[in-house]
Amino acid sequence: xxxxxxxxxxxxIKAAFRTLSAGGVQAIKAEAIARDLKVSKGSFYWHFKDVxxxxxxxxxxxxxAATGAIIADIEAAGGSPRDRLRLLVEEAxxxxxxxxxxxxxxxxxxxxxxxxxxxxxxxxxxxxHRLAYVAELxxxxxxxxxxxxxxxxxxxxxxxxxxxxxxxxxxxxxxxMLNLLTDLLADS
Amino acid sequence: xxxxxxxxxxxxIKAAFRTLSAGGVQAIKAEAIARDLKVSKGSFYWHFKDVxxxxxxxxxxxxxAATGAIIADIEAAGGSPRDRLRLLVEEAxxxxxxxxxxxxxxxxxxxxxxxxxxxxxxxxxxxxHRLAYVAELxxxxxxxxxxxxxxxxxxxxxxxxxxxxxxxxxxxxxxxMLNLLTDLLADS
DNA sequence: CCGTTACCATACGGCAGCGTATGTATCGGC
DNA sequence: GCCGATACATACGCTGCCGTATGGTAACGG
Numbered sequence: 217x218x219x220x221x222x223x224x225x226x227x228x229i230k231a232a233f234r235t236l237s238a239g240g241v242q243a244i245k246a247e248a249i250a251r252d253l254k255v256s257k258g259s260f261y262w263h264f265k266d267v268x269x270x271x272x273x274x275x276x277x278x279x280x281a282a283t284g285a286i287i288a289d290i291e292a293a294g295g296s297p298r299d300r301l302r303l304l305v306e307e308a309x310x311x312x313x314x315x316x317x318x319x320x321x322x323x324x325x326x327x328x329x330x331x332x333x334x335x336x337x338x339x340x341x342x343x344x345h346r347l348a349y350v351a352e353l354x355x356x357x358x359x360x361x362x363x364x365x366x367x368x369x370x371x372x373x374x375x376x377x378x379x380x381x382x383x384x385x386x387x388x389x390x391x392x393m394l395n396l397l398t399d400l401l402a403d404s
Numbered sequence: 405x406x407x408x409x410x411x412x413x414x415x416x417i418k419a420a421f422r423t424l425s426a427g428g429v430q431a432i433k434a435e436a437i438a439r440d441l442k443v444s445k446g447s448f449y450w451h452f453k454d455v456x457x458x459x460x461x462x463x464x465x466x467x468x469a470a471t472g473a474i475i476a477d478i479e480a481a482g483g484s485p486r487d488r489l490r491l492l493v494e495e496a497x498x499x500x501x502x503x504x505x506x507x508x509x510x511x512x513x514x515x516x517x518x519x520x521x522x523x524x525x526x527x528x529x530x531x532x533h534r535l536a537y538v539a540e541l542x543x544x545x546x547x548x549x550x551x552x553x554x555x556x557x558x559x560x561x562x563x564x565x566x567x568x569x570x571x572x573x574x575x576x577x578x579x580x581m582l583n584l585l586t587d588l589l590a591d592s
Numbered sequence: 593c594c595g596t597t598a599c600c601a602t603a604c605g606g607c608a609g610c611g612t613a614t615g616t617a618t619c620g621g622c
Numbered sequence: 623g624c625c626g627a628t629a630c631a632t633a634c635g636c637t638g639c640c641g642t643a644t645g646g647t648a649a650c651g652g
Contacts, residue, residue: 242430327515377565384528387557
C-alpha cells in the first residue's frame with residue numbers, strides 16, 4: 217500500500233475533520249487543508265464547488281455516522297436495559313466509538329452549531345435521536361416515559377458538560393458519569 | 405445623558421463581549437467592532453496595542469467578574485446549604501446574573517478556550533472556584549468532602565451540558581437542573 | 593496511438609482584516 | 623490665545639484566503 221497517487225472527496229473530508237477537531241470551524245480553509253494534504257488548492261476545487269460545499273458534506277457524513285454509531289454496538293451486545301445503559305456510558309466516555317475523531321469532533325461541531333444554522337440542524341437531529349434512544353432504555357427499565365425522558369436529558373447533558381470539564385482536568389468523565397447513572401437508576 | 409462624545413477602553417471591551425456572544429471568538433475583529441461603535445479603527449489602536457491585547461483584557465475582566473458574580477448574591481441571601489444550592493441553581497439558570505451578557509458569553513468563552521491557552525486558563529480558574537464553592541455547600545449540607553466534590557462536578561457539568569441542549573430546544577434548563585439537584589440532595 | 597477524461601499545478605484578481613504612519617479636531621491649563 | 627495631550631480619522635502596504643481560469647499529465651477506452 218504505497219501512498220495513494222490520487223485523492224478522493226472522502227480523503228478531503230477526513231482531513232477536514234482532523235482540522236476541525238484541532239482548530240475549530242474557522243480552521244476549515246481550502247488552502248490550509250491542501251497544504252496539509254500536500255497538494256494544491258486546484259485539487260480542492262476539483263472535488264468541491266467551494267468551501268460551504270465541503271462543510272455541507274462534512275455535516276452530512278457526520279449526521280449519518282453519528283446517529284447510529286454507538287447504538288448499533290449496544291444493541292448487538294444485548295443485555296438488560298440497565299446493562300445497556302452502563303455499556304452505553306462506557307462506550308460514550310471511552311471515545312473512539314464516535315465517528316471522525318471522537319468527542320473532539322463532536323464538541324467542535326457543537327461549537328460550529330452555535331453560529332451556523334446547518335450545523336445546528338444536523339446536531340439537533342443527532343441529539344434528538346440519541347435522547348430518544350436513552351429515554352427508551354430508561355423506559356423499558358421500569359420508568360415512565362416522562363421519567364425516562366428527563367433522565368435521558370440529564371445523562372446526556374451531563375455527558376456533554378462533564379466532557380468539557382474533563383478537558384480542563386476538572387472532572388473524571390467516566391467515573392462521574394457512572395456515578396450519575398447509578399443515581400438515576402435508583403428508584404426515586 | 406446625550407450619547408457620549410468619546411469612548412473608553414471599557415466601552416470597547418463591552419462591545420467586544422457583545423460581538424463575542426453573537427458571533428464567537430472569530431468575530432472579534434478590530435475593524436468590525438469599530439464599525440459597530442461607529443468609529444474608525446484609529447480609535448481601536450489608540451486604546452489597545454493590538455487585537456491580542458484586547459482579547460487578553462477581555463479575559464482579565466471576565467475572570468474577575470465571573471468568579472464572584474453569583475456567589476456574592478447567594479451568600480448575601482443566607483439560608484441553609486440546601487436553600488443556597490436551590491437559589492444557586494435558579495440564579496444560574498436565570499441568566500443575567502452572569503457578567504457580560506449571561507450564558508451566551510460563557511459558552512462563547514468556553515468555545516474560545518478550546519483553541520486558546522489563555523482563555524482556557526481563565527476558564528479553568530473560574531470553573532475551579534465555582535466547583536469548590538458548590539462542593540463546600542454540599543459539604544456543609546451533610547456530605548463528605550469527596551461526595552460534595554463529586555456532586556458539585558455533576559451539578560456544574562450538567563449545567564453546562566443542559567444549557568447547550570436547551571439552546572437546541574431539547575431540554576428544560578431550570579426544570580432539569582432542579583430535578584438533578586433534588587436527586588443529588590437525597591441521601592445515597 | 594490518439595483523444596478524452598480525471599486529477600492536479602500554477603497564476604491571477606479580488607477582498608477582508610491587520611498594523612502603522614500621519615493628519616486633525618477638541619480641550620483643559622495657564 | 624497658544625500648547626501639549628487626548629481621542630479619533632484617513633491612507634497605506636502587507637498578508638491570508640477565496641474563487642476562477644487555464645495549462646499540464648497520466649491513465650484508459652477504442
